[in-house]
Amino acid sequence: MADWRADLRARGYRLTPQRELVLQAVQELDHASPEEVLTKVRQTATGVNISTVYRTLDLLEKLGLVSHTHLSHGAPAYHAATEPDHVHLVCRNCESVTEIDPSLAAGLVEDVAAEHGFHTDVRHLTLFGTCAECS
Amino acid sequence: MADWRADLRARGYRLTPQRELVLQAVQELDHASPEEVLTKVRQTATGVNISTVYRTLDLLEKLGLVSHTHLSHGAPAYHAATEPDHVHLVCRNCESVTEIDPSLAAGLVEDVAAEHGFHTDVRHLTLFGTCAECS
DNA sequence: TTTAGTGCAAATTTTTTGCAAAGTC
DNA sequence: GACTTTGCAAAAAATTTGCACTAAA
Numbered sequence: 001m002a003d004w005r006a007d008l009r010a011r012g013y014r015l016t017p018q019r020e021l022v023l024q025a026v027q028e029l030d031h032a033s034p035e036e037v038l039t040k041v042r043q044t045a046t047g048v049n050i051s052t053v054y055r056t057l058d059l060l061e062k063l064g065l066v067s068h069t070h071l072s073h074g075a076p077a078y079h080a081a082t083e084p085d086h087v088h089l090v091c092r093n094c095e096s097v098t099e100i101d102p103s104l105a106a107g108l109v110e111d112v113a114a115e116h117g118f119h120t121d122v123r124h125l126t127l128f129g130t131c132a133e134c135s
Numbered sequence: 136m137a138d139w140r141a142d143l144r145a146r147g148y149r150l151t152p153q154r155e156l157v158l159q160a161v162q163e164l165d166h167a168s169p170e171e172v173l174t175k176v177r178q179t180a181t182g183v184n185i186s187t188v189y190r191t192l193d194l195l196e197k198l199g200l201v202s203h204t205h206l207s208h209g210a211p212a213y214h215a216a217t218e219p220d221h222v223h224l225v226c227r228n229c230e231s232v233t234e235i236d237p238s239l240a241a242g243l244v245e246d247v248a249a250e251h252g253f254h255t256d257v258r259h260l261t262l263f264g265t266c267a268e269c270s
Numbered sequence: 271t272t273t274a275g276t277g278c279a280a281a282t283t284t285t286t287t288g289c290a291a292a293g294t295c
Numbered sequence: 296g297a298c299t300t301t302g303c304a305a306a307a308a309a310t311t312t313g314c315a316c317t318a319a320a
Contacts, residue, residue: 129256153274189311
């Protein structure tokens, strides 16, 4: 949570109600598409525009306050950086999404760093497959 | 490669030139978006339509002949099931895509299976992060 | 001949952009 | 007051759909 507002200003951006609203919505929703964020925001405030949501999500991501993954076909899913990191398991059969501890991926992340010099962002890691119920 | 044509018919589908062309294009292109598949197909045949490409890719995926991942923001990337399995490393900075050996992920895949009963499709596994050059 | 598949054009859905007005610092 | 940011409406992508026509079996 630190002081993102100060960081925002320090980088020459301005603190607007829209930005606070969008960030708050992402934090409350967990795995929300831009459209869902808009809906959430509009429960509190009126007149916020979809293009502002897109622009704000981009900005918040640049600031490291939110990140996104592709969980389903199509719409990206945003989540707040304040949540504990986790890896996603997406079942392609029943569409369920499970969050698991990222430590399971530690070995892979290390190997990839060692062998390919690649730095993995674990928050974007999603495994597609079949869940226990659908096997 | 087996005999997908026979399998196709056995399931009540028909073998059309478009289907052969789309499959061939995916096999030759490696990581192609529907739009790119269309372009490739049109180098050989004329008049194939984009909606046919979409419908065919869906069908081929259902048959297990191709699969898709989201490598970049936006368009899905299709590849043929005949290629060797591999995991993707996508650099969010320079947009480069590297293919690595899936054995690196074996540990993770096993752990996830053991602890969560989840069967991972390694072909859809993509790691986002920063590549060696961009670190 | 029967039924699936294709082309085409229009409709959707999702995201981006230009620009004047409004808001932040 | 200077310079960002927003809202709005229109543009651009990316997909999907309805339907008459064509073609595979």
